[in-house]
Amino acid sequence: MSYIVTDNCQKCRFTDCVEVCPVDCFYADDKMLYIHPDECIDCGACEPACPVEAILPDDSMSADQEKWFEINRIKSESDDTYNITETETPLPTAEARKKELGL
Numbered sequence: 001m002s003y004i005v006t007d008n009c010q011k012c013r014f015t016d017c018v019e020v021c022p023v024d025c026f027y028a029d030d031k032m033l034y035i036h037p038d039e040c041i042d043c044g045a046c047e048p049a050c051p052v053e054a055i056l057p058d059d060s061m062s063a064d065q066e067k068w069f070e071i072n073r074i075k076s077e078s079d080d081t082y083n084i085t086e087t088e089t090p091l092p093t094a095e096a097r098k099k100e101l102g103l
C-alpha cells in the first residue's frame with residue numbers, strides 16, 4: 001500500500017505534507033505534488049496534514065481516482081519533478097481553490 005496525491009492538490013500546492021514525511025518521498029512540479037509509491041512507508045502522517053484532503057491511501061480511492069496511482073509513480077520518476085523536502089509558498093490560487101472545494 002501507499003499514499004497518493006490526487007487532483008485536489010492542483011491549484012493549491014500548500015506543501016504542508018512534505019514537512020511531516022519521514023522518508024522525503026514527495027516530488028513536485030509547478031502544478032502539484034506526487035508521492036513515490038515505492039518509497040512511501042504508509043505511515044499516514046501526510047493525510048491529515050493536507051488542508052484540501054488531496055492525499056489518500058491507495059486502497060480507499062474511488063474508481064475515478066485510481067488513475068492517480070500511476071500518475072504519482074510516473075511523475076515521481078520523471079525528470080520534470082524534483083524531490084521536495086521543505087515547505088514552499090502555496091500557489092496564488094490556493095485559497096480560492098480551497099474554498100471551491102468546500103474546505
Ligand code: SF4
Pocket residue numbers: 005008009010012013014015016017018032033049050051052053054055
Ligand atoms: S498538503 Fe495537500 S495541497 Fe499541499 S502540496 Fe501536499 S497534497 Fe498538495
Ligand code: SF4
Pocket residue numbers: 003020021022023024025026035039040041042043044045046047
Ligand atoms: S504516508 Fe508517510 S511515508 Fe507516505 S508520503 Fe505520507 S508521510 Fe510520507
